[in-house]
Amino acid sequence: MTTRLFGERVQRREDLRLITGQGRYLDDLGRDALAAAFVRSPHAHALIRDIDVSAALDVDGLVAIYTWEDLPERVRDPLPLLIPHPALTHGRTAYPLARDVVRHVGEPVVMVVARDRYIAEDAAALIEVDYEFRKPVVGIEEAAHGVHLVHEDVPGNVGAHLVQEVPSPAGQSAREAVEAAPHTLSFRLDFERSASMPLEGRGVYARWDADDRSLRVYSSTQTSTSVRMAIAAKLGLPLPSVEVIAPDVGGGFGVKIVHPWPEEVLVPWAAMLLGREVKWAEDRREHFISSAHERGQVQHVRVGFDDEGHVLGLDVTILHDHGAYTPYGIIVPIITSTQLLGPYRIGAYRVEFSSIYTNTVQVTPYRGAGRPQGVFCMERTMDRIAAHLGLDRAAVRAANFIQPGEFPYDQGLIFQDGRPLIYDSGDYPESLRMLKELIGWDGFPAMKAEAAARGRRLGIGLGCYVEGTGVGPYEGGHVQVTSDGRVHVSTGLTSQGQGHETVFAQIAATELGVPLSSVSVVTGDTRRFGYAVGTFASRAAVMSGNAIALACRKVRDKALRIAAEALEADPRDLEIEDGVVRVVGNPEASLPLATVAVLSNPLRYAFDEEAARATQFSGAAPMDRPPVQEGEEPGLEGRDYYSPVRSTFASGMHAAIVETDPDTAEIRILRYAVVHDCGRLINPMIVEGQIHGGVAQGVGGALYERMVYDGHGQLLNASFMDFLMPYATEVPAIETAHLETPSPLNPLGIKGAGEAGVIPVSAVIASAIEDAEGLSIDRMPISPSELYELRRAATG
Ligand code: MCN
Incomplete structure (x- = not known):
């Protein structure tokens, strides 16, 4: 039957258009529009004493220059805090243009509108801002000491602090369970900052129609309806008079959910004021220093377990680097702390996080949104337990799995949407069986020994996760x-x-x-x-x-x-x-x-x-x-x-075989296998594409990508010359198998798949390197030089 297409590998219909240059991206539109450019702060922390625009006013083709002082009420107000939370006692958002203080390099200070972007940039370069330098706070632990403050009125730089506790069925607290357990381990993990790098940056293009007083805005956004509401509210326009259209969008990966971005308010406002079309398209450097980052956590773990590796108590403390502002509230650390438990039934759990301000780019969700850090924590814990007890790493995981007959399974936590965190369906033992078969888990020791005999170092690793989807x-x-x-x-x-x-x-x-x-x-x-x-x-x-x-x-x-x-x-x-x-x-x-x-x-x-x-x-x-x-x-x-009763939980397990060079410490991924369960598949080929893209981003996070700030809060690698990302040559072929446990929560029985690929990759690669090297891997990403240093430290 030709029309029963649900579940079929239908070729993507949009691709021919997109890969033959027929896409309509933001910067393809409004060719004759005026261009906006922004003067952005060169300092991580400074007071603005004065702004002198006089030299720029003479530039031929200049149309307008705006500072915060020039903005009308509402437009000049701080941007909204999108997801408030009672634990976020000190939420802070930026002004669309800095008012009197800048808190990270890249913060917008002045908007320039000109005939074209070249002129706008030239004029921007002539604007002189007199800054009074303040001590920047860089590095999550330095910030947590609270000696210097990012926001004067936020003591200790702590924006939020939250403790969640789930006692054991017998009523024991996590700390009691850890102390009482036959075995306990304590360790620290570090996960560095990274960011989504869509091929197309952010951008907005606005047309004001003076005749019927309506505004049409094109934005490279993940949320056109919310951008519309924000613009209407900020500009005081009736909602029906504002239309927002997302044309083809060249990737988002989370960064384009934030709304409104300053530029999404300022460009339409300028278009309305000037009665002209105005456009701004972000360049790559702006994307690095003015959009949003993620990951960035330090975790302290204490775990108690029995002789079979059952986790009896888990106590995790997280320091989460929030950057300078919290437009998205504390959604990221909440996701880390609530979905960290993955497919496991844990005796008792305590998680505490502090969300810390630093003078760096703000942190908002990036694909995986806090889960890669959580999974790294849980899966490193599983590997430590296995190593301590001398057990097979897969067997320790299996010993802790929630069983298929236990769904719906209530983890006793509150999900990010404020509802109980309840897993709806899954079959974790079957996923693990499939994964072991796919990667050849049981046969690996022989393969490793054979390679070792020829002077090669191989290691195998695995990682499991669940993902609340369809919120x-x-x-x-x-x-x-x-x-x-x-x-x-x-x-x-x-x-x-x-x-x-x-x-x-x-x-x-x-x-x-x-x-x-x-x-x-x-x-x-x-x-x-x-x-x-x-x-x-x-x-x-x-x-x-x-x-x-x-x-x-x-x-x-x-x-x-x-x-x-x-x-x-x-x-x-x-x-x-x-x-x-x-x-x-x-x-x-x-x-x-x-x-x-x-x-x-x-x-x-x-x-x-x-x-x-x-x-x-x-x-x-x-x-x-x-x-x-x-x-x-x-x-x-x-x-x-x-409208769902609650989220549905997709799940998956990945495994990798890596080779590390005994001399140069180069790390190569030889094989990568994925078993994924997103309920009923609408299009297996598209799901595989999503997983492949996610794994590629995960490989970046595990081995290459990091935001390198110096002590002055300058981002040292804010370009594609310096920010290392994997090419196709670094991403292995990804072997994928699907398990379909339909969700009972929605008519189609589906669960989400768009972030899954990225979630466990760091944990998997760490596990595999650890196996190859016999060393503890406690931080991600890891470069060859860092592995080399670890080896040196281990051998004295
Ligand atoms: N799908 C399916 N069967 C399922 C589940 C999903 O066929 N059981 C398909 C969907 O129909 C959809 C795709 O897989 O075509 C991803 O579905 P879903 O999990 O619903 O994710 P979303 O469509 O909501 O996409 C958001 C997700 C997120 S959160 C990030 S971040 C991300 C991602 O998608 N950003 C992306 N994948 C991306 N892919 C591209 N190319 N660009 C981005 O910016």
């Missing part, structure tokens, strides 16, 4: 069948390369029984769908996927009702196949869906001759009966929303 509160879908038989699907969330045009079309084709080629999909355009949350937290498939399916079911039911009347049949006897409604068992009695669409419209405008013949109407509405049936709306279209 609420809701997402919607609209589906319309037009009288040409085409199906138009829209949803409010945006796409950044995940393949939504394909998967949402697969869902609609399957639900409606139409060919894929007749379905078109629009995302991230508030003109088409105004209510949405956005694309993040691996939620699009679960949220919009289900909403679109529900909307399609409404449309299908309506189509069957209309067709039943026309065919004088019972709707229950009808089916839709290949875009045709038929009486089951009587193929003669049928109506194309296009005709049903014509019949659904009171005007009965027939798009083509065939439809006109079939409906016996050529344009005039029949007057002898009500054009719209009671309780029906005109048109073959439907809208529905999906």
